[in-house]
Amino acid sequence: MKEPWRGISVVVDPVCGMNVDPKKTPYKTLYKGKIYYFCSQHCKRMFEENPELYLSRGPQIEM
Amino acid sequence: MKIKERYRIIGINCPSCILSINRSLKKLGYVIEFNSDPATGEAVIVYDGDKISTRDIVKAIRDAGYDVEKREILLMTNAGENTAVIEKALRTRTGVIECSVSPLTGVARIIINPYGISEHDIIKTLERLGFRTEKISREHIRRMEEEARRHEKRELYYRVISFLLGIFLVLYYGLSLVGVKLFLWNYHDIIGFIIASVVLILNKELIIRGLKSLFLGSPVMDSLIALSSTTTFVYSVIVMTGLISGGQTYFEASAGVLGFVSMGEYIESRLRARAGEALKKLMELQRGKVRVLRGEKFVEVDSSEVKVGDVVEVRAGGRILVDGVVVEGAGYVDESTFTGEPLPVKKSAERMDPVLAGTILREGYIRVRVTRVGEDTSLAHIIEYVRNAQMSKPEFQKLADRIVGVLTWLVIGLSIATFIYWVTIGGASVSVAVMFAASVLAITCPCPLGIAIPLVVAITVGKAARHGLLIRDSRVFEKMLMVNMFGFDKTGTLTHGEPVVEEVIPADGIDTKLFLEAICVLEKRSEHVLGQAIRRYCLEKGIEAKEPDNYEHLPGLGIIGSWNGLEIAIGSEKMIREFGVKIPKHIAEKINGYRSRGKTVVMVLLNHSFAGSIVIGDKIRPESKKVIEYIRGVIGAKTILITGDNRKTAEAVARELGIDIVRAELRPEDKAELIKQLISKGERIAYVGDGINDAIAITESFLGIAMGRGADIAKEAGEVIITNDKLTSLIDLHKLSKIARKKMIQNIIWAFIYNGTLIPVAMGALYSSFGIALRPEFAALAMMASDISVILNSLTILRSRI
Numbered sequence: 001m002k003e004p005w006r007g008i009s010v011v012v013d014p015v016c017g018m019n020v021d022p023k024k025t026p027y028k029t030l031y032k033g034k035i036y037y038f039c040s041q042h043c044k045r046m047f048e049e050n051p052e053l054y055l056s057r058g059p060q061i062e063m
Numbered sequence: 064m065k066i067k068e069r070y071r072i073i074g075i076n077c078p079s080c081i082l083s084i085n086r087s088l089k090k091l092g093y094v095i096e097f098n099s100d101p102a103t104g105e106a107v108i109v110y111d112g113d114k115i116s117t118r119d120i121v122k123a124i125r126d127a128g129y130d131v132e133k134r135e136i137l138l139m140t141n142a143g144e145n146t147a148v149i150e151k152a153l154r155t156r157t158g159v160i161e162c163s164v165s166p167l168t169g170v171a172r173i174i175i176n177p178y179g180i181s182e183h184d185i186i187k188t189l190e191r192l193g194f195r196t197e198k199i200s201r202e203h204i205r206r207m208e209e210e211a212r213r214h215e216k217r218e219l220y221y222r223v224i225s226f227l228l229g230i231f232l233v234l235y236y237g238l239s240l241v242g243v244k245l246f247l248w249n250y251h252d253i254i255g256f257i258i259a260s261v262v263l264i265l266n267k268e269l270i271i272r273g274l275k276s277l278f279l280g281s282p283v284m285d286s287l288i289a290l291s292s293t294t295t296f297v298y299s300v301i302v303m304t305g306l307i308s309g310g311q312t313y314f315e316a317s318a319g320v321l322g323f324v325s326m327g328e329y330i331e332s333r334l335r336a337r338a339g340e341a342l343k344k345l346m347e348l349q350r351g352k353v354r355v356l357r358g359e360k361f362v363e364v365d366s367s368e369v370k371v372g373d374v375v376e377v378r379a380g381g382r383i384l385v386d387g388v389v390v391e392g393a394g395y396v397d398e399s400t401f402t403g404e405p406l407p408v409k410k411s412a413e414r415m416d417p418v419l420a421g422t423i424l425r426e427g428y429i430r431v432r433v434t435r436v437g438e439d440t441s442l443a444h445i446i447e448y449v450r451n452a453q454m455s456k457p458e459f460q461k462l463a464d465r466i467v468g469v470l471t472w473l474v475i476g477l478s479i480a481t482f483i484y485w486v487t488i489g490g491a492s493v494s495v496a497v498m499f500a501a502s503v504l505a506i507t508c509p510c511p512l513g514i515a516i517p518l519v520v521a522i523t524v525g526k527a528a529r530h531g532l533l534i535r536d537s538r539v540f541e542k543m544l545m546v547n548m549f550g551f552d553k554t555g556t557l558t559h560g561e562p563v564v565e566e567v568i569p570a571d572g573i574d575t576k577l578f579l580e581a582i583c584v585l586e587k588r589s590e591h592v593l594g595q596a597i598r599r600y601c602l603e604k605g606i607e608a609k610e611p612d613n614y615e616h617l618p619g620l621g622i623i624g625s626w627n628g629l630e631i632a633i634g635s636e637k638m639i640r641e642f643g644v645k646i647p648k649h650i651a652e653k654i655n656g657y658r659s660r661g662k663t664v665v666m667v668l669l670n671h672s673f674a675g676s677i678v679i680g681d682k683i684r685p686e687s688k689k690v691i692e693y694i695r696g697v698i699g700a701k702t703i704l705i706t707g708d709n710r711k712t713a714e715a716v717a718r719e720l721g722i723d724i725v726r727a728e729l730r731p732e733d734k735a736e737l738i739k740q741l742i743s744k745g746e747r748i749a750y751v752g753d754g755i756n757d758a759i760a761i762t763e764s765f766l767g768i769a770m771g772r773g774a775d776i777a778k779e780a781g782e783v784i785i786t787n788d789k790l791t792s793l794i795d796l797h798k799l800s801k802i803a804r805k806k807m808i809q810n811i812i813w814a815f816i817y818n819g820t821l822i823p824v825a826m827g828a829l830y831s832s833f834g835i836a837l838r839p840e841f842a843a844l845a846m847m848a849s850d851i852s853v854i855l856n857s858l859t860i861l862r863s864r865i
Contacts (some may be wrong), residue, residue, distance in 0.1 A: 012128055033642035033671055
């Protein structure tokens with residue numbers, strides 16, 4: 001994930017674990033110099049509220 | 064006095080709407096309590112009625128992006144000149160939102176909060192003030208306006224016919240002097256009588272107007288013309304019927320004066336801009352197709368079909384066609400046409416930010432719940448305001464009226480003295496005395512008086528056009544010289560109105576060339592307004608930027624990408640924080656210094672470390688300083704900066720330019736309010752602006768000036784438009800006005816010179832000794848000579864250099 005744009009066409013949403021196309025999604029944020037992409041506004045907001053939680057625990061599919 | 068007023072607020076449906084209205088009301092101060100039911104929109108507001116009124120409350124609610132239920136009352140009144148009495152009495156009344164009375168038609172348009180006051184109360188209030196009222200419909204007003212327009216058009220034809228008839232009669236009589244006796248010369252008295260009668264009838268309005276102000280004791284130019292043309296006519300008729308023997312007829316003098324005056328009026332009315340119709344076209348800004356939510360899906364409909372409460376979606380690059388609040392998404396909205404500020408403003412659903420019809424969504428995606436449509440939007444209100452104010456701009460005393468007004472008394476005095484002299488000391492018969500008295504009145508009103516000023520104005524307008532000035536009112540030159548205070552909008556007027564890179568500061572140890580190249584490469588893909596400024600800078604510096612290898616745009620933060628193995632990030636301080644990069648302390652201080660002067664500072668990171676910053680600001684136009692110096696030094700007027708921008712920036716600009724007074728952080732209506740206040744304090748203020756937010760202020764000012772690149776509505780509001788967009792044109796305008804005034808005075812003097820020499824003759828100075836009384840030949844000669852002098856003198860303006 002160091003340089004998410006380099007040669008990768010699909011990345012993983014760090015909150016819900018869905019595959020996201022970084023070229024298409026409008027939901028993205030910057031944290032500690034890295035760009036993270038999300039599938040929705042909801043996931044983006046969750047991540048921004050507590051990024052460390054999602055980065056340490058890894059993506060999880062919410063039930 | 065505590066006032067409790069009920070309202071119905073339109074457009075709210077959630078608790079957070081109420082919060083944002085509450086915020087807006089709090090800002091107003093003096094609101095003690097605000098309770099509202101989001102389901103029905105019913106609200107009860109308790110406020111201090113001594114400090115604020117319904118008008119202020121509604122304004123605050125509209126500022127938050129909502130509206131209140133209101134009712135329009137149209138009343139025909141007999142207000143006449145006393146429109147201000149009604150407006151003053153009603154505007155601060157509880158329950159009255161807006162009140163304006165047209166001095167032309169006497170129609171009062173009153174907008175009320177139906178829960179705060181009743182129509183009955185309004186009518187009662189007006190009756191107590193002593194006015195009669197009658198309810199009328201919109202249709203009725205439209206018909207009245209149409210009739211007024213038709214009347215105006217008819218008058219224009221009358222002017223042309225009067226001029227042609229007048230000039231014909233002058234030539235007909237004039238040529239007879241050099242022996243050319245045209246057709247039917249034997250009947251010239253009858254021809255003169257018929258033509259002069261027609262001209263008199265065509266100009267009956269002017270004659271009535273002139274005589275009226277004479278009887279009211281304040282004669283104007285029209286008074287002298289009316290007095291002279293009617294007495295000459297009546298005298299000639301009496302002579303023709305043989306009641307006075309030995310007299311002469313002067314029908315051509317009567318028709319000639321009115322003919323030339325008509326010519327002058329024709330020139331002036333052609334110069335005057337037709338307001339109203341052009342302004343109505345500005346409503347186009349909020350017409351078009353809108354994507355509105357119907358059931359589950361968005362469908363495209365015409366903006367006129369959208370109703371309050373509907374949800375519409377706006378995509379990046381789209382124009383917003385309704386007033387409303389953002390309920391979903393976020394984006395940057397270009398409000399420059401309203402505020403003049405070039406940087407788009409962030410609007411988000413979280414804060415329920417209001418958006419206005421006529422603005423453009425530059426980036427992002429928003430859904431807007433509609434709170435105002437059609438004639439209720441802010442844009443429509445501004446247009447309506449400008450239209451009304453333009454039609455009721457107060458008259459001011461013109462130069463010609465001041466000079467000629469005094470002359471009128473002199474002429475009347477001379478005439479009476481002549482009569483008294485001849486019946487007493489002179490020992491002549493009453494009929495001879497009447498003849499002399501009438502000849503004085505006839506001879507002292509010179510024919511070219513009517514064109515002495517309009518001709519100067521017309522020629523100066525032509526000359527002004529070559530200096531990039533569009534003059535839309537014949538009184539501009541006279542007003543310009545009476546101005547004692549110049550007000551300026553900041554953005555777009557004193558400054559360029561678009562962001563410009565002012566400085567590029569690489570950090571210590573960073574290669575300037577590489578730094579610049581990296582910036583230019585990454586910004587190549589940016590669509591942001593600041594990006595455009597940087598791209599223009601790169602172009603100026605001749606840097607040919609390559610495409611970045613990667614590019615990512617993070618709304619609200621900045622742009623990130625890579626090129627040639629170099630990772631580049633350009634963006635806000637927030638972005639730097641997200642990278643975990645610290646800005647060196649001495650640089651941070653420097654940046655704060657720039658910020659306090661209203662500059663935007665963008666940070667640059669190369670390979671994750673701080674590499675420098677770019678200072679972007681709205682640059683002051685290079686000529687601004689020169690113009691301010693001219694105003695203070697040569698004109699000797701005060702200067703005032705009137706802006707919506709923050710205080711620090713405004714003060715920095717004012718200090719740099721040497722502007723006397725600063726008024727910052729003003730909303731559009733505050734600007735207009737300030738100008739009204741200044742005018743009521745006796746300042747004659749000229750206001751120069753460019754945005755929609757300036758339109759009202761431009762209309763309210765003593766002399767309204769619009770920048771040529773400004774919003775259409777500002778231009779419609781201006782009496783002068785600086786078409787070349789150069790502020791130095793103001794200096795040219797002042798110089799031209801001085802030339803015009805000089806020529807106007809000269810022309811009036813020229814007009815009187817030849818006739819003046821005949822006054823002693825008319826009084827009968829040569830009668831006793833030589834038996835010479837005033838004869839038509841003398842009058843005709845003087846008329847021709849003064850006409851030619853005035854025309855030639857006016858033409859010299861073309862040769863004058865400024």
